[in-house]
Amino acid sequence: MSTATTHDAHHEHQPSGIMRWLTTTNHKDIGTLYLLFSLLMFFIGGAMAMIIRAELFQPGLQMVNPDFFNQMTTMHALVMIFGAVMPAFVGLANWLVPMMIGAPDMALPRMNNWSFWILPFAFLMLLATLFMPGGAPAGGWTLYPPLSLQTGMAFPFLIFAIHMMGMSSIMGAINVVVTIFNMRAPGMTFMKMPLFVWTWLITAYLLIATMPVLAGSVTMLLTDKFFNTSFFNAAGGGDPVMFQHIFWFFGHPEVYILILPAFGIVSQIIPTFARKPLFGYSSMVYATASIAFLSFIVWGHHMFTVGMPIKGELFYMYATMLIAVPTGVKVFNWVSTMWKGSMTFETPMLFAVAFVFLFTIGGFSGLMLAITPVDFQYQETYFVVAHFHYVLVTGAIFAIMAAVYYWIPKWTGNMYDEKLGKLHFWISCISVNVLFFPQHFLGLAGMPRRIPDYAVQFTEFNMISSIGGFVFGLSQLMFAYIVFKTIRGGAKATDQVWEGAHGLEWTLPSPPPYHSFTTAPEVK
Amino acid sequence: MSDTALKQNNQRLLWRMLIVAVAMFGFGYLMVPIYNVFCDITGLNGKTGSVDAQSLDGKVDLSRTITVEFVTSLNETMPWEFRPAVTRMQVHPGEIGTTSFYARNMTGQAMVGQAIPSVSPSAAAAHFNKTECFCFTQQRFEAGQGMDMPVRFVVDKDLPIEIKTLTLSYTFFDITEKVKDTL
Numbered sequence: 001m002s003t004a005t006t007h008d009a010h011h012e013h014q015p016s017g018i019m020r021w022l023t024t025t026n027h028k029d030i031g032t033l034y035l036l037f038s039l040l041m042f043f044i045g046g047a048m049a050m051i052i053r054a055e056l057f058q059p060g061l062q063m064v065n066p067d068f069f070n071q072m073t074t075m076h077a078l079v080m081i082f083g084a085v086m087p088a089f090v091g092l093a094n095w096l097v098p099m100m101i102g103a104p105d106m107a108l109p110r111m112n113n114w115s116f117w118i119l120p121f122a123f124l125m126l127l128a129t130l131f132m133p134g135g136a137p138a139g140g141w142t143l144y145p146p147l148s149l150q151t152g153m154a155f156p157f158l159i160f161a162i163h164m165m166g167m168s169s170i171m172g173a174i175n176v177v178v179t180i181f182n183m184r185a186p187g188m189t190f191m192k193m194p195l196f197v198w199t200w201l202i203t204a205y206l207l208i209a210t211m212p213v214l215a216g217s218v219t220m221l222l223t224d225k226f227f228n229t230s231f232f233n234a235a236g237g238g239d240p241v242m243f244q245h246i247f248w249f250f251g252h253p254e255v256y257i258l259i260l261p262a263f264g265i266v267s268q269i270i271p272t273f274a275r276k277p278l279f280g281y282s283s284m285v286y287a288t289a290s291i292a293f294l295s296f297i298v299w300g301h302h303m304f305t306v307g308m309p310i311k312g313e314l315f316y317m318y319a320t321m322l323i324a325v326p327t328g329v330k331v332f333n334w335v336s337t338m339w340k341g342s343m344t345f346e347t348p349m350l351f352a353v354a355f356v357f358l359f360t361i362g363g364f365s366g367l368m369l370a371i372t373p374v375d376f377q378y379q380e381t382y383f384v385v386a387h388f389h390y391v392l393v394t395g396a397i398f399a400i401m402a403a404v405y406y407w408i409p410k411w412t413g414n415m416y417d418e419k420l421g422k423l424h425f426w427i428s429c430i431s432v433n434v435l436f437f438p439q440h441f442l443g444l445a446g447m448p449r450r451i452p453d454y455a456v457q458f459t460e461f462n463m464i465s466s467i468g469g470f471v472f473g474l475s476q477l478m479f480a481y482i483v484f485k486t487i488r489g490g491a492k493a494t495d496q497v498w499e500g501a502h503g504l505e506w507t508l509p510s511p512p513p514y515h516s517f518t519t520a521p522e523v524k
Numbered sequence: 525m526s527d528t529a530l531k532q533n534n535q536r537l538l539w540r541m542l543i544v545a546v547a548m549f550g551f552g553y554l555m556v557p558i559y560n561v562f563c564d565i566t567g568l569n570g571k572t573g574s575v576d577a578q579s580l581d582g583k584v585d586l587s588r589t590i591t592v593e594f595v596t597s598l599n600e601t602m603p604w605e606f607r608p609a610v611t612r613m614q615v616h617p618g619e620i621g622t623t624s625f626y627a628r629n630m631t632g633q634a635m636v637g638q639a640i641p642s643v644s645p646s647a648a649a650a651h652f653n654k655t656e657c658f659c660f661t662q663q664r665f666e667a668g669q670g671m672d673m674p675v676r677f678v679v680d681k682d683l684p685i686e687i688k689t690l691t692l693s694y695t696f697f698d699i700t701e702k703v704k705d706t707l
Contacts, residue, residue: 173541182530
């Protein structure tokens with residue numbers, strides 16, 4: 001491997017300043033860029049959520065006009081899904097996958113650079129629509145026609161931004177697949193891979209299979225609007241409901257894209273702090289694969305009210321409920337891992353345990369929504385909002401934060417401030433429940449989603465929810481402060497960092513060398 | 525594995541994955557005909573069936589009486605008047621029913637409209653066949669012009685036994701702008 005070492009040494013001569021970051025092909029640099037980009041988008045999307053909650057603080061129109069409110073709900077979703085959660089997971093994959101499988105870098109470093117650097121431009125285009133005549137897209141992130149076709153100047157920008165985000169995700173996903181297939185250290189068989197690597201491999205397949213379908217469906221919207229095609233235009237023989245089928249064929253696997261890597265993260269963290277190996281490793285792998293497979297055949301549960309025959313409704317209902325089985329396997333495995341472990345509760349563990357508990361609440365409300373007859377009542381209410389924020393905020397986002405606390409000592413070589421971390425956890429955990437739990441009640445009582453005004457009987461719960469929202473939003477500034485403080489300094493971290501941590505990434509020094517494993521480690 | 529062999533392997537896998545991505549983009553488009561064929565067979569989206577010889581064999585099933593209701597609507601704020609001549613009528617399966625719809629262009633310019641039919645319940649859609657309909661073609665109305673437009677239909681004898689009432693709905697879409705572009 002001596003040739004490889006000199007080869008790598010040659011690469012250490014990198015440009016400095018901004019050019020270093022623009023031209024970098026290093027998995028750690030690109031991972032850092034992804035994570036920082038995601039943090040920025042998290043605050044932009046969060047600011048939009050603050051506007052939404054401020055407007056909903058009391059009934060009537062206070063702060064913004066209804067059209068701007070609709071722009072906020074639409075943009076909040078697009079920014080958070082495509083700008084915050086997905087890039088954060090890709091960033092984590094970039095940092096961790098090579099280190100976990102004993103590789104020097106990602107398999108396709110130049111494509112890696114490209115897949116990151118088209119993202120800022122995509123979001124520049126998307127966010128620029130806020131300042132255009134007619135404003136940003138306001139028809140909901142699901143872009144249902146014919147409403148979305150009434151978007152003004154923002155429309156082509158929205159579509160091309162989605163195309164670019166899609167390309168970025170597909171390239172990122174291909175890179176992960178190729179890296180995992182071809183770059184594993186000798187002895188690192190598939191069934192020895194850490195679960196974060198496994199869940200990302202399956203997520204990558206979901207991305208490659210579904211992002212092109214989203215690209216296709218928005219391209220059809222584009223040609224319907226500008227080139228006189230009639231995919232979704234009833235006057236020309238098309239059908240608006242068809243868009244929903246195509247969109248949710250992408251959209252349902254997408255929600256697993258947003259949660260499977262989180263499962264992987266939690267499966268890394270809980271064994272460390274329970275000081276026991278993960279319970280049921282192989283069942284975790286199979287459960288993840290089953291969830292991914294089932295995600296392709298349940299999209300109709302987003303569309304129970306479009307006028308489906310009863311057989312279709314029953315099929316989608318049972319198929320959806322079936323997903324609870326592999327998901328249940330995972331939750332029980334995490335709990336069994338903790339069972340009789342010598343647990344300590346450092347910040348990553350706190351977030352991971354909160355994830356297990358709160359994600360399960362989101363899972364249960366999902367099961368309620370899966371029941372066709374009651375879905376007719378819950379459809380388009382705040383119950384749905386409460387459900388997907390439990391799985392995405394206390395699910396995906398909590399897992400990402402757990403991951404950052406868990407691996408940041410490895411990345412920077414510095415320990416984060418444990419006191420502040422715990423404080424951040426407790427404030428977040430309490431406020432996020434104050435924020436989203438009352439929304440279950442609002443939804444069951446009949447408050448529709450995506451409206452700027454509401455009937456007076458919903459006032460109290462909305463006020464409580466908004467107060468929780470402001471506290472949760474502000475407490476994330478603390479997260480940013482902790483992260484930047486850790487980057488700049490702090491107590492030196494050991495190589496293993498955590499007493500119970502196992503895995504190849506913990507055998508590297510903290511911070512790890514620029515090229516992770518220049519000589520492949522031997523995995524026994 | 526040597527560096528070059530690894531590079532080759534990486535490239536090969538990259539291309540395979542790219543092909544999968546491109547194929548899935550195509551699959552998104554393929555869902556359009558699949559959806560249409562599926563809905564044609566099942567009548568799920570309310571699109572009415574086409575005439576087959578069997579339903580026009582002249583035999584009428586006098587043992588059953590089906591109530592057909594007619595409703596009309598105008599898309600968005602299309603400034604037309606549009607109503608059925610009768611709101612409901614009774615037919616036997618296999619019998620040819622005839623009714624008409626009245627539409628009037630209430631604006632000062634010529635306009636072109638396209639009517640889109642839809643039948644519910646969806647299980648009935650595939651069994652509802654029109655032999656004559658203003659929805660088959662685009663309808664050009666001069667300023668202020670109004671006219672009666674006939675519709676002839678047959679409910680075929682395979683209509684599921686539990687269906688006793690079905691609703692035929694027409695929506696007029698303003699396609700003046702679209703037609704102008706293509707002319």
